[in-house]
Amino acid sequence: MAAQSASPRTLFDKIWDDHIVRTDEHGTALLYIDRQLVHEVTSPQAFEGLRLAGRKPRRPEANLAVPDHNVPTSDRHLGIVDPISRLQVETLEANCREFGIQLFAMGDPRQGIVHVIGPEQGLTQPGMTVVCGDSHTSTHGAFGALAFGVGTSEVEHVLATQCLLQRKPKSMLVSVEGALGRGITAKDIVLAIIGEIGTAGGTGHVIEYAGEAISALSMEGRMTVCNMSIEAGARAGLIGIDEKTVDYLRGRPQSPTGDGFEQAADYWRSLNSDPGAEYDRVVRIDAASIRPxxxxxxxxxxxxxxxxxxxxxxxxxxxxxxxxxxxxxxxxxxxxxxxxxxxxxxxxxxxxxxxxxxxxxxxxxxxxxxxxxxxxxxxxxxxxxxxxxxxxxxxxxxxxxxxxxxxxxxxxxxxxxxxxxxxxxxxxxxxxxxxxxxxxxxxxxxxxxxxxxxxxxxxxxxxxxxxxxxxx
Amino acid sequence: MMKAFETFRGVVMPLDRANVDTDAIIPKQFLKSIQRTGFGPNLFDEWRYLDHGEPGQDCSNRPLNPDFVLNDPRYAKAEILLTRHNFGCGSSREHAPWALDGYGFRVLIAPSFADIFRQNTIKNGLLPIVLDEQTVDALFALAGGETALEIEVDLEAQQLRPSSGEPIAFEIDAFHRHCLLNGLDDIGLTLERADEIAAYEQRRQQQAPWLFAS
Missing domain, CATH: 3.30.499.10 (Aconitase, domain 3)
Structure with a gap:
């Protein structure tokens, strides 16, 4: 009876389809990347590659950089004592200056772990593609964004072209059904999932997490679950959009503002998996059975x-x-x-x-x-x-x-x-x-x-x- | 510019461990380098040496772990790494393929590889070959002999020709095969599509203007 014969799609399908620039004769997609997060460890060789080839970032404003891996967590007034670590952080600063990329430097109150600050700033939004030279980029999937880690060559590719060449991964639904017991947290959920499917269980897949126990989590808890998708072998984890997602994003520094926010939110709400959408693999977990x-x-x-x-x-x-x-x-x-x-x-x-x-x-x-x-x-x-x-x-x-x-x-x-x-x-x-x-x-x-x-x-x-x- | 992959014959080093992670392939202290090269001497650093390694150190005088397969004289010139499932899991560090490449490995054979790692190897001209568990078991048996196993790797024909035993066919993504055989710079390829990217951006900006606000 449906006016359209289009088959039901998953959230992953919808984001993927919205980002295809073209598909080549081998079936490889040129996928548009909306945001890239950059840190000091996996970026120096990418910037060097741009320099050697005489290339510039296609959209410098689509990137945000922050030092996080090497920074000291005490006596910050002394700077970075280790000279090799210091050089790496200074190299990030110099590259950001040269290529016009926003940086939250070590003294900036907004500095922090790249996967904490992206959502905190409202930079991560539903329906986006987000990459970073870091495997825990899967964290951002909590917002219904397709977010995955890439290597340094791909960091350079995104800087230069705002795109990546990708084969579409398979899809997996992990449904955590029912309510969690007292004292059980998002971390216990994701460790239990990894225990169940194994550290290569999600290889070649994007995992969508669903079920009552996932819906009941805060955005912070959802980030914890998506974060460890990579420990289950999946490059990306995703969670559908609900009012918690929208409320979290309202008023963030890089969120849309005014009418633009409502326009964006209407689009975001359309991004959940359709009823009847099919996955390559489905895993169901009884939330009540999860212990610490x-x-x-x-x-x-x-x-x-x-x-x-x-x-x-x-x-x-x-x-x-x-x-x-x-x-x-x-x-x-x-x-x-x-x-x-x-x-x-x-x-x-x-x-x-x-x-x-x-x-x-x-x-x-x-x-x-x-x-x-x-x-x-x-x-x-x-x-x-x-x-x-x-x-x-x-x-x-x-x-x-x-x-x-x-x-x-x-x-x-x-x-x-x-x-x-x-x-x-x-x-x-x-x-x-x-x-x-x-x-x-x-x-x-x-x-x-x-x-x-x-x-x-x-x-x-x-x-x-x-x-x-x-x-x- | 990536080097083109040509048919060659190489010694196989068997690393009989599953889930070898990229922290093991190249430990974190070496990630402080801002170069793409120089990681070979620190490949598998914590397994390979008996002392603690630091960047910038001369590795030629460090005490070797005689129990680690990389230090076995039979495999001194190995260019093919044979291992178990989920090789390269964990961190996305491209320093892992840089270290394998720097050491001299050109081909990796396993029942499965972690996704990001596999992508990173191809970007660096290394060839990851997935074979079923049974075939991998058989190769382990051959590689553990007194004389090292050699394999001729023919990407064009998608075939492995071991020094003993039957030829083995393997599958690889057509696009990856194409890039490896031709040593293609895929940033250059993508930049040739600049008009299509611009057209996409224009279309997308109509649908979702907030994505382009800055």
Missing amino acids: QVTWGTSPEMVVPIDSEVPDPDAVADPVKAGSYRHALTYMGLEPLTPIAEIGIDKVFIGSCTNGRIEDLRAAAEVAKGRHIAASIKLAMVVPGSGLVKEQAEAEGLDQVFIDAGFEWRDPGCSMCLAMNADRLEPGERCASTSNRNFEGRQGQGGRTHLVSPAMAAAAAVAGRFVDVREF
Whole structure:
């Protein structure tokens, strides 16, 4: 009966179709990119490439740059002590000047982790294509934007042409159905999803997250879920647009203004997947079954609930997987069948593009309030995701809650998520971390990372070991 | 300008681990470089050496980890990396293919690669080849022998010809194959479409003017 015979489309289909400049004889699309975020680590060679070829950015104003990976999180008045890190940040500053790209420099109150500041500034909007030379660009999909990480060659390609050559990925729906239990957060949802589908489960796909539990999340929580799509192998994660999305964007510095905002919002609201739209793969997860998650190994898929044990490789049938488990247990210094709640920790890191937003700090502060970190904890640090998150947290008194509880309150940046600056684990140190990767050496050579939610990290800091935040 | 991929015969190094991430391929401290080259000596740094590596260091005197396959004399001249599923997962750092290329690898064989990494390898003239688990298992068995396995890689014919065993056909995206064989600079190709990009921008600006406000 429909007037149009067009078949129902997913949100991903709609954004993809809206951005095709042309399709070549091989089926490769020239895809238009609306916004690019730039940071100091993956951009110097791209700018150098432009210079060598005598090219200019096609739309400098479609880019925003910020240093985040290398910046110190303490004693900022001293500048960047490491000369190699300093040169990289100075190179970003010089490139932005030369090519006319807006930069939030280290002293700017808006400086922060690239994936925190994009949404915060209203730069990330529904229906856009957003890229960055960083795999956690998937974060921006929380706004119904098609956002994915690219390499440096593609950073250069976008600077020069505002386009990318792409094959259309497949689509996957992950529906988290029903309501979450008390004390369960967005981080637990996404870790549980990765545990279910595996770290390559989303390879070649764009994941759309849906279901009651996703709808019930705040925008911050949705960003946490989309952020770790890459840990499930998917380049991008997406969530449909609702009034929370629209309300979040109203009044942001780079959001449309006045009538333009309402015009944009009408378009945004049209961007959800149509009823009956088909996906290449569908995964359904019962929200009520999700418990607080803790990773035990060196891949994010090596994750179990807090009230269980480290697995036994001998019980794993697949020899490649059993081998990976043995490697991981050796590296992590863990014995099979150790209860997670008996694993003691040395350091705690609360922050990152996964969990460095205001809601994350509130959740951690609620647990830390009136308590103190255990005597065995060498360092517990809270690193806000941006200067504006830091200001907000200080206005709410969260900084004092953390300081009173024995945490260090730092300046914004990527920090110990990947330890490119001075914040790192020493060999053998074990960390409860709200970041996204537990790879070998990720937080410092020989360091042992366990990924958890902010509330679980704060509880672990107080107890000196992993504890179930629901009983805390 | 990317170099054109030509048929060659190379030694296969077997790296028998799944989910090798880009942090392992090139650790973060080397990402502070603002150059595209010079990463080869730090490929797999934490597995390859027994000490802690820092950028700018002379690697020729560092203690080698004798248990790591890269240091096995059989594979000293390896140009083909054979590995397990989801190779290159994690960070989008293009420094990973730069390090593999800098070391001398030209072809990677695995049951699967992470998406961003695979894209980055092709941009740098490296050829990622996906083969089914069974074929990869068989190659691991051959590559672990006393004499290193050699394979002739023919992208034109989409065929691998191992020094022992039957030829193996492989699939690759037609556009990627075209770019690799011709060493094409895809920014140059895209810039030839500047008129179409401008027409798209004009059309899009009518529909969604806020995307172009600045």
